Amino acid sequence: MTEQPRTEAQAQSAPVQGADGAPGAQWRRLSPRMLLVHPVRELIRYIPVLAGAFFAGRNSDNGQWWSLIGVALVIGLSVVRWATTRFRITPDQVQLRTGLLRKRTIAAPADRVRSVDVTAHTLHRVLGLAKVSIGTGTYDRKKEGLVLDGLAAPQAAALRAELLHRGQSIRGPALRGPQPTNAVPDGRPINTVPDGQPINAVPEEQELVRQDPAWxxxxxxxxxxxxxxxxxxxxxxxxxxxxxxxxxxxxxxxxxxxxxxxxxxxxxxxxxxxxxxxxxxxxxxxxxxxxxYGFRLTRHTGGTLQVTRGLLTSRATSIEQTRLRGVELSEPLLLRAAGGARLIAVATGLRVGRGAERGGTVLVPPAPRSIVYEVGQRVLDEDGAWSAVADPLRRHGAAALRRRVVRACLPWLLITAALVLLTTTAGLPAWIPLSALALTLAFGWIGLDRYRSLGHLVVGSYLATGAGSLARRRVALEAEGIIGWNIRRTMFQRRLGLATLTATTAAGRQGYPVIDISSVDAVDVIRRATPGLLEEFIRQRQQDR
Amino acid sequence: MDPEPMSVELRAPAHLVSRRAIAFWTVRALIGWIVIVGIQLVILIASGSTHHRWVNVLILACSVLLGAVHLIVMPRWRYRVHRWEITRTACYSQSGWITQERRIAPLSRIQTVDSERGPLEQLFKLANITVTTASAAGAIKIHGLDSSAADRIVHELTTIAALDGGDAT
Structure with missing residues (x-):
């Protein structure tokens, strides 16, 4: 966030850096085929305006000239946009230049590239193009980030490989620790890049999961x-x-x-x-x-995960293994009843989008639960991943149970009481309070179910936390990725000795709560997940409690 | 894992905020209440003497009572809760009144330190500090600090944070 001005300032002096003669350091243009895409897209976007001009023009003497001028203007603008957009990749920066009148240079340090998303909409696919979005973990909703809209598809794939694997050459390929001891035998050892292999060689890939039509x-x-x-x-x-x-x-x-x-x-x-x-x-x-359609999750030798999916718009999202901070298992009530679940990546630079499908973070689409668990365990590579994904969570006790049930039913209980009162005094039909009572009971069950989902576990280098009934979620978060902790306690929680402990992180949803954990356990969780952080703030517990 | 995990608890941060924060919170809340009561008064006057007038008067009386209780209780309660502490390794704060929150972040993960003085805060020579981390959910905010103390904290924090390399995610 704060580095934006700095990098932009650096980009101003870029020609000095670019003079090193590195082959990748030349300014490149987007694919000329975009000259076909942009006008069509812009015209579609301006249809209301153009139609307005057309109808307004019909009444005046100038006829339809105005709308023709409008069309020409739109086409001209899109040509200018193509002509003024250039990008280049220097050894340490990715730079994008756009704009004729308002020149804008976006630059990002190459080692901060966290994800590369290759998307191809229908029009793109017809023309063999793809859009490359480069995620750097900076969230700015107003400005479009580093988006290269319109490269030839093979060029886009090569660019992705180039961007994601250049970091590996510095850090070395040995990113992953040993596989969990009880890992599913996948028949192939974890690949490592042989010495001397060029970085942009087509990486060897290992398929983790492929969509089954039965799903x-x-x-x-x-x-x-x-x-x-x-x-x-x-x-x-x-x-x-x-x-x-x-x-x-x-x-x-x-x-x-x-x-x-x-x-x-x-x-x-x-x-x-x-x-x-x-x-x-x-x-x-x-x-x-x-x-x-055609969903595939693969792991490449360079240490990245790649998701490919989509029928009309094909997407390929790459996530660097080092940026993957955990996984989220999502089991909404209905899907759970059918024995299904889905898996979402918790990664820095990839924010969980609306409905999670749009964010490019899906690791397994709705699929049988066993497959989702297995993939979750294989995707995570630190010690304890196996238990963090699948082991039963530690429950939060009677006070938490009471709180879940009360919070779920209390509003409905009050409504029922009011309706009963109305039935006896104002002659309301009896089925109304009865159905309210049924709702109260249903929500009581939901509260119970919420309690059953609720829990936490600190195992190996992971914190696992679960909650929810209608949208049950379980997250296995790498302790390394935890930045800080928020401990929130309402008046009721304080009375019951409970707290909502949130592990904050730069990945995914930014914060993952452990709801209604006992205050004592909360301290224990923090001390085990982030050793040393809390030691100065701890004191002996008073004996009176 | 711990030899006696039941025997420790998290203590509150060491430092209270400035005592002037009580007045600041009171005035800030008072402005809100004046707006609410003012709107109700306007409605009351504009509606004239209809026979529903007593409902308006009742709501107004409730607002005034609620406002008075809020203005008396909230700032003092907040003053007892709002605390902060910065050590060599971590930043730790406590805030809130009915709902209270403690936030802890290691200094090695700090990204920016901002201090801010609103017009009302300037009047009371107060400042607040926001310590941001790479997590959108993890910013630590300390309200109601004495201006000079805030400057000192910002200086200390930026010096310490600058020593650390890495992208702090």
């Missing part, structure tokens, strides 16, 4: 189709409203409503539910295919 059965349990379905419904409804079409006068709607008035209510409800389920399942399967 599609988990798609309907991810609820992603529900969100898509609602979005389509909302969009359709909105379009209908905008177009001023009276829905009641459309033929299909009329016949449907005739059909509806003839069928009994219960049958109608069943039909609707089944219909919705079918549609949502189909949408989920389609979404799963779009995102995860």
């Amino acid at each position: 599609l059965r988990f798609a309907p349990f991810t609820l992603s189709g529900l969100i898509t379905g609602l979005a389509i419904l909302g969009f359709g409804w909105n379009a209908l409203q905008q177009s001023h079409v009276d829905a009641g006068r459309l033929g299909p709607v009329q016949s449907a409503s005739r059909h509806l008035s003839d069928t009994p209510l219960w049958l109608l409800v069943v039909q609707l539910l089944v219909g919705a389920l079918v549609v949502i399942s189909l949408l989920s399967v389609a979404g799963y295919l779009l995102s995860y």
